[in-house]
């Protein structure tokens with residue numbers, strides 16, 4: 001009886017398989033391209049934007065200060081992994097990122113200003 005039962009089950013499975021409406025296979029969306037990287041950070045109203053941001057090792061970011069007060073974009077830690085130096089109103093400084101990792105940064109003039117940047121390989 002066992003073989004018969006198996007055959008019956010197989011037949012049932014085949015019928016079920018054939019009878020179904022055509023469920024087209026779900027097309028898998030292509031993986032999103034690697035996270036968009038930041039090429040510019042704006043400082044306005046004592047805020048860094050965008051924040052957090054992402055770059056790749058070797059990338060540059062231009063930092064523009066739209067406030068009247070001077071600012072910096074300086075990595076926390078000693079020695080700082082990067083430092084824009086003083087950016088006055090309307091000025092732009094370029095930072096090149098040479099070390100991978102996630103870095104917190106701040107403004108040397110305004111302790112409340114801070115941000116995070118991730119540098120990927």
Ligand SMILES: [Cu+2]
Nearest residue numbers: 071107109110
């Ligand atoms: Cu500042």
